[in-house]
Amino acid sequence: MRRLRAERGLSQERLAFESGLNRTYLSAVERSEQNISLDNIARIAGGLGVEASTLLVREIHGSDNVQELTAE
Numbered sequence: 469m470r471r472l473r474a475e476r477g478l479s480q481e482r483l484a485f486e487s488g489l490n491r492t493y494l495s496a497v498e499r500s501e502q503n504i505s506l507d508n509i510a511r512i513a514g515g516l517g518v519e520a521s522t523l524l525v526r527e528i529h530g531s532d533n534v535q536e537l538t539a540e
Contacts, residue, residue: 473516478516486514
């Protein structure tokens, strides 16, 4: 999530606004200090302009090459 946010030039505050979430919550999620619900994953994905599965695949596989992972 942090990498996608940075790639899009979004601050935590802007992503929080776009996602309808609190900035401190997003910050805690980025630092892996806060558990996140599927609903909030979907909200963040919407704020980033990606599918929720993109966030999940990157987290599970720890890779930026999502297309390569999904093609396997």
